[in-house]
Amino acid sequence: DTAVSQTPKYLVTQMGNDKSIKCEQNLGHDTMYWYKQDSKKFLKIMFSYNNKELIINETVPNRFSPKSPDKAHLNLHINSLELGDSAVYFCASSPSTGGKSPNYGYTFGSGTRLTVV
């Protein structure tokens, strides 16, 4: 069973289109995230949800809209795609903070490689 699954794995689309990336986790985690990894491998947080509530909303164009129907799902919708949106998008999840855990990191999905042409 995949802990954090993202679909699709690859997405090639034309400029101006609207697309969505889906993410689901079966770990029972309360918090989910979207990260963008650019061509230089730099990872930058975009959004975070805790129990369906938006808690982190970094400076991201409003063409990007996250949606969390329940705490196991966090989808990313992108309107009017631009060439600069080409990147790998990672979904991740983690337990809520509070208390120590030896494995208190994120669990990442396998990433979605988005190519805008």
Place this chain on the structure above:
Amino acid sequence: AQKITQTQPGMFVQEKEAVTLDCTYDTSDQSYGLFWYKQPSSGEMIFLIYQGSYDEQNATEGRYSLNFQKARKSANLVISASQLGDSAMYFCAMREGWGSGGYQKVTFGTGTKLQVIP
């Protein structure tokens, strides 16, 4: 100012030797966590090791150990007995904003590309 600094964009190591990947961090939080992740060429992000700011012992996970020097704000990853499969990008990361509401923000460094030579 950079929150996480990895000064080595690329490193080479001979198979079976040990290698240290450098990471320094900057935070005013008293409670924070430090992580290392591995990203092989296949692209997935693999959690390697975690160190809490209040942990007195350096974290170890198999061949990975984290050399935590709190006063110097450094959290170097040591990989012992390197294997060819260790060739990958390695990211240092820090979690801040430890709160009761599930808030946490993890910032990643720019990564170090490690190549293990046979």
